[in-house]
Amino acid sequence: MKFTYRIFFKSIVTTLVVTMLFSCEGNLKGVRQMEIPEDAPQSIGVGINMKYVDSGKVVATLRSETMRDFSNKAFPYREFPDGVIVEFFDENQQKNTITANYGIVYNETGLIDLQGDVVVVTSDSTKLTADQLYWDQVRNWVFTDHPNTIRFKNGAINEGKGFDSNQEFTNFRSRSNVGVQILEEDKQ
Template identity: 25%
Template structure:
């Protein structure tokens, strides 16, 4: 029996290449991000894959997880949960997808289907539908937002919703 093949060496190498295979993987993992021994944030995930390609290095969290950030005094500054996350290591950028919920230390909730967290710039943002619930129950909706990562300075784009104002005029 005689068999022949018409694949080039490059085709064979691309099929057998480990370029996209995970370097590391794990289940039920916790990552702690520090700066000068101070914990800045923690990430928890059910599943973790670290992938290195010629173009980039990233951490993939296909089953989602939770990121908790901390103030300088160690108190919780905010938390973000999502059903999928990807961390672009060199860019210090998190991509969070599918039922993303961000909660600030003062009780604001941001709900969206896509959110980015730029750790280097201290910025969270999205260009998708977003629903913001304040600590006093007000609901604002819009398409797109940006904020500092503590959610103190939120800019909502294409706003809809109801806002209730207290009339504190003297009688």
């Protein structure tokens, strides 16, 4: 009888020890998650060179030294703290380029915030410079409330304190601006 109780007792102890080990594994995962700072990104990419393709054609490229992905947050976003270079190609493969010292893309709203020496160069050589520029991808709208300068290919210059425009710059509304416009006379 003593032998049976001893085996029974060892079986219970073994079961308890194994159960405790497995329960510690669950707690270990929780402890590891607590080690990650609350403001840490989900992932960090280095040497980013992304290409966006539509129907077999490259429509955009994005290059950046660093990308931080915060899609684990309640309001997810991706951050480009070391600057970003984006090239857009139209259906004729003409290139428009945007550079900035810092960029952030808000996943849920489709809003892109570019900051610090923002430069937009269109395929027709129009150049826009600003301290900050927003691009609403959903509405295809570009805007800023910051000082900006636009140099058109014909030599005209527009300096303003803000503007709204569609992304093709065909519907452009400038606020508080000063500039030099070049008008060609109709020779008829």
